[in-house]
Amino acid sequence: MPFQLTFSDQNSSSANDLKRKTTLTFEQAPVVVGANECPVPGVHKPICKIHANADKTYAVEPLHDCEIKLNGSPIKEKTNLKSGDSILCPPAIIKFYTVRPKAKQSWQAALLTFAAKIAIVVFLAVQVTVMFWLPWKLSASSIWDGAAAKQKITQKLESTRKRVSAILKQKEFDKEDTLTQLLVAQVALDIEKRSMYLRKHEDQMTRSQRKNMVEDLDKLNAILDDVEGKKTFPEIPKPDIDAAVKAILNK
Structure with a gap:
């Protein structure tokens, strides 16, 4: 069994x-x-000798009538040592330690170590997933939502344009009341303006703007539903010009 000697003054x-x-x-x-x-x-001559015993322990023996002390007690002959003993030979203090071989790791400890390493790898993998994959997934989802919103607006806009075109092509449309004709014409104009706006600013539109666009198109389609359903709209009141002129003259 190996041993160590530590020296101090x-x-x-x-x-x-x-x-x-x-x-x-x-x-x-x-x-x-x-x-x-x-x-x-601080010592310039042999002072003692470390022996190995048959039972794998050690002993110290003074040399040349050197006065040495073991743990504070003088010794004259070979004396057994134990780990941690202090050998004093002025001016040196020598500490004796046995060096035990490293204990072999049990299979339970090895299994626990392996499991801990696997847990660390899994934990790091989860962290990498959260740090890189999740933001990418959210970004991809956001892009997909934006593309879906664009397509929805385009489809609704096109279907509304076709409805307006179909109404305007009806032979009986010229016989409709003035308010109905004005409503359909205004819807047609609104559709064209929205188409021009989308061509220029579609990529810069926010989610709330797209939502508002869809809601507005739904309202326009509700007006077309009323037109196609032959809903009777109230007549536009005629301004009473004579009353207004009389009021001015009376002043």
Whole structure:
């Protein structure tokens, strides 16, 4: 089992304690601490030796009568180590840690990770759909609605023009009363003006303008319904010119 040794100076200030410490990792023992394979800051000779025990644990042994302490207690012979132990050899403080191998991921954890990744992908796909496809769909729908409205107005305008033309071609139309003839003539003029307006401004018309256009055409067709149904319209009152002249003279 690999192990790590972390070195610091017992005389360092609290500010230096915040600095990153020197750490060495070893794959196997024995390791002579203080030798070239494991240099210790502030120490210029081998001070101890890290041994590997048969049970895959470790032990530390002082060298050359070096006075070292393990967790604050002096040791003279090989002593077992556990992860987190502190070895003091002035001025160095050495921390011992075992490095455990990374645990294998269980199939449950792997399945959960895979499910989380799938959920993230689906979530991102939905976001992309909302960000790009939905505005395009709404725009396409708006374009389609506009095209449908144009076609509806054009068809209604053309059908109204044909109705007016059919009424004007009737032989009996000349015998109709004056108001009926004026109404049909006005409808015909209105249709022509609307046709000219559509040719120039059809693409710039708003939804409300198209709606108003359809409603106006419905009203014109209602007038034509009355004409074709031989509805009797009230006569146009004749102005009383004589009364008006008399009123002026009397003043």
